[in-house]
Amino acid sequence: MAVVSKKIPAPDRVGIRRALLSVSDKTGLVELARELVRRDVELVSTGGTKKAISEAGLPVIDVADVTGFPEIMDGRVKTLHPSVHGGLLAVRDDPDHVAAMEANGIAPFDLVVINLYPFEQVVAAGSDYPTTIENIDIGGPAMVRASAKNHAYVTIVTDPADYDEVIAMLAENDGCSTLDRRKAFAARAFQRTASYDAMISAYMAEQLSLPPVARHHATGGTLSLEMRYGENPHQGAGLYLTGEKRPGVATAQLLQGKALSYNNINDTDAAYELVSEFDPATPSVAIIKHANPCGVATGATLAEAYRKALACDQTSAFGGIVALNGTLDAEAAVEIVKIFTEVIIAPAVTDEAAAIVAAKKNLRLLTAGALADPRAKGLLVRSVAGGFLKQERDNVVVDDLDLKCVTKRQPTETELADMKFAFRVAKHVKSNAIVYARDGATVGIGAGQMSRVDSARIAARKAEDAAQALGLAEPLTRGCVVASDAFFPFADGLLSAVEAGARAVIQPGGSMRDEEVIAAADEHGIAMVFTGVRHFRH
Numbered sequence: 001m002a003v004v005s006k007k008i009p010a011p012d013r014v015g016i017r018r019a020l021l022s023v024s025d026k027t028g029l030v031e032l033a034r035e036l037v038r039r040d041v042e043l044v045s046t047g048g049t050k051k052a053i054s055e056a057g058l059p060v061i062d063v064a065d066v067t068g069f070p071e072i073m074d075g076r077v078k079t080l081h082p083s084v085h086g087g088l089l090a091v092r093d094d095p096d097h098v099a100a101m102e103a104n105g106i107a108p109f110d111l112v113v114i115n116l117y118p119f120e121q122v123v124a125a126g127s128d129y130p131t132t133i134e135n136i137d138i139g140g141p142a143m144v145r146a147s148a149k150n151h152a153y154v155t156i157v158t159d160p161a162d163y164d165e166v167i168a169m170l171a172e173n174d175g176c177s178t179l180d181r182r183k184a185f186a187a188r189a190f191q192r193t194a195s196y197d198a199m200i201s202a203y204m205a206e207q208l209s210l211p212p213v214a215r216h217h218a219t220g221g222t223l224s225l226e227m228r229y230g231e232n233p234h235q236g237a238g239l240y241l242t243g244e245k246r247p248g249v250a251t252a253q254l255l256q257g258k259a260l261s262y263n264n265i266n267d268t269d270a271a272y273e274l275v276s277e278f279d280p281a282t283p284s285v286a287i288i289k290h291a292n293p294c295g296v297a298t299g300a301t302l303a304e305a306y307r308k309a310l311a312c313d314q315t316s317a318f319g320g321i322v323a324l325n326g327t328l329d330a331e332a333a334v335e336i337v338k339i340f341t342e343v344i345i346a347p348a349v350t351d352e353a354a355a356i357v358a359a360k361k362n363l364r365l366l367t368a369g370a371l372a373d374p375r376a377k378g379l380l381v382r383s384v385a386g387g388f389l390k391q392e393r394d395n396v397v398v399d400d401l402d403l404k405c406v407t408k409r410q411p412t413e414t415e416l417a418d419m420k421f422a423f424r425v426a427k428h429v430k431s432n433a434i435v436y437a438r439d440g441a442t443v444g445i446g447a448g449q450m451s452r453v454d455s456a457r458i459a460a461r462k463a464e465d466a467a468q469a470l471g472l473a474e475p476l477t478r479g480c481v482v483a484s485d486a487f488f489p490f491a492d493g494l495l496s497a498v499e500a501g502a503r504a505v506i507q508p509g510g511s512m513r514d515e516e517v518i519a520a521a522d523e524h525g526i527a528m529v530f531t532g533v534r535h536f537r538h
């Protein structure tokens with residue numbers, strides 16, 4: 001049953017007379033404490049925080065003198081006491097609460113400054129399990145939540161970045177807090193504790209290999225970048241870090257160029273995830289537009305791979321995102337800067353290449369440090385109205401699959417290599433995905449169509465356009481292979497690919513009409529391989 005509120009109105013202004021400070025991150029602590037002391041605010045602190053304040057020559061009371069208890073159990077219990085929590089939670093206009101404070105010798109706190117044990121940093125540093133667990137703050141979040149709940153009276157601050165705002169509030173309001181600021185701080189405080197607990201639950205789930213679908217799920221994140229806008233200029237947006245250790249755009253270093261936009265980040269993520277599918281021993285490049293590849297290729301060098309990827313669809317590559325699976329070198333950089341490119345991302349970059357890219361001031365250059373592991377487990381979350389969907393990352397790699405040839409003709413070795421290449425790319429193309437490939441390069445990509453036949457036709461038409469742009473007599477689809485992200489429900493999709501010139505097909509199989517599709521392939525002398533695994537992507 002819900003608790004009943006006495007509905008006591010909150011005052012607008014509350015004079016700040018007594019503050020509780022307990023911080024792990026001591027940044028800006030002394031400056032804030034000095035300002036509070038200057039305003040005759042009484043300070044109460046825990047061990048390390050008190051030490052830092054005292055060493056600055058400022059008066060501060062030990063919390064142990066308030067609780068009458070020493071800090072015990074390695075700091076696990078220091079502020080978990082009614083003398084503290086009563087002072088945080090008391091409704092000062094409620095006579096019952098006032099009587100309880102008087103009867104128990106409890107004094108109220110007007111300002112509470114807390115930042116939590118650095119759990120996220122400890123995880124990021126790869127600390128062992130016991131150390132990580134010890135860095136779960138208990139007393140801090142308890143005080144943060146108590147103060148935030150009682151924002152009718154208490155100002156709660158959880159981030160050194162907010163200290164200036166507190167100082168300004170006191171200056172503008174004659175040493176008082178205001179209700180609207182207290183509410184804003186309280187909302188931030190609950191965001192902080194919710195995010196903190198979400199990170200802990202994600203850590204536990206990973207450590208204990210818990211099943212992906214649990215009764216509750218929380219996603220925590222720390223703002224890393226506030227963008228000017230989201231997908232469109234009227235949508236606000238930000239990038240948050242979850243602490244997941246997967247190399248990619250979120251944690252990459254921006255070496256030059258303007259800050260990334262929402263669409264840049266989304267596209268760069270798609271580009272880097274795709275190029276990470278390729279063994280670094282095989283130089284590979286992906287060019288992405290609107291989260292779909294418009295050209296992917298392997299080559300003897302990254303420069304060659306880039307030229308081959310670009311040839312697939314030069315028109316769409318304009319203003320694209322380029323991802324490479326090896327260190328960006330000068331030769332590749334020279335090729336890439338020839339056309340307008342928004343972003344380049346690679347595991348690393350040579351000094352020479354960086355100097356070449358530097359000539360294009362607006363071109364963003366990112367280094368991710370390493371490739372992402374395509375086989376690594378992970379969770380993906382996307383919002384739907386009224387909820388969110390959660391699923392495991394598609395970490396299936398075609399090399400690990402037991403491929404089954406279902407046609408009379410077996411693929412040649414070259415065809416098989418191209419089929420695997422095309423299926424690897426198809427995994428990163430929005431469904432329905434059709435990818436034509438030859439000689440380790442895409443030659444036509446059909447993405448995001450509602451019908452598979454349309455994707456096959458669009459990919460073929462794009463291959464014709466590319467041939468025209470390259471001055472070729474016929475499209476590169478003549479004699480190519482084709483990959484489909486899901487089975488062909490009817491023979492028509494396959495026949496459309498055959499018409500475009502495909503000679504070998506890789507697809508999951510599993511349609512009710514597989515026999516019909518296999519018969520059509522046999523009739524045209526096509527070699528077809530079933531993967532048994534589907535790569536839908538939406």
Ligand SMILES: NC(=O)c1ncn([C@@H]2O[C@H](COP(=O)(O)O)[C@@H](O)[C@H]2O)c1NC=O
Nearest residue numbers: 024046047048049076078079117138139140
């Ligand atoms: N257990 C407690 O009663 C407790 N009370 C406050 N803390 C945390 O102790 C830290 C500050 O400790 P110190 O002042 O000793 O450096 C803060 O991050 C604060 O959130 C606690 N520590 C952990 O739970």
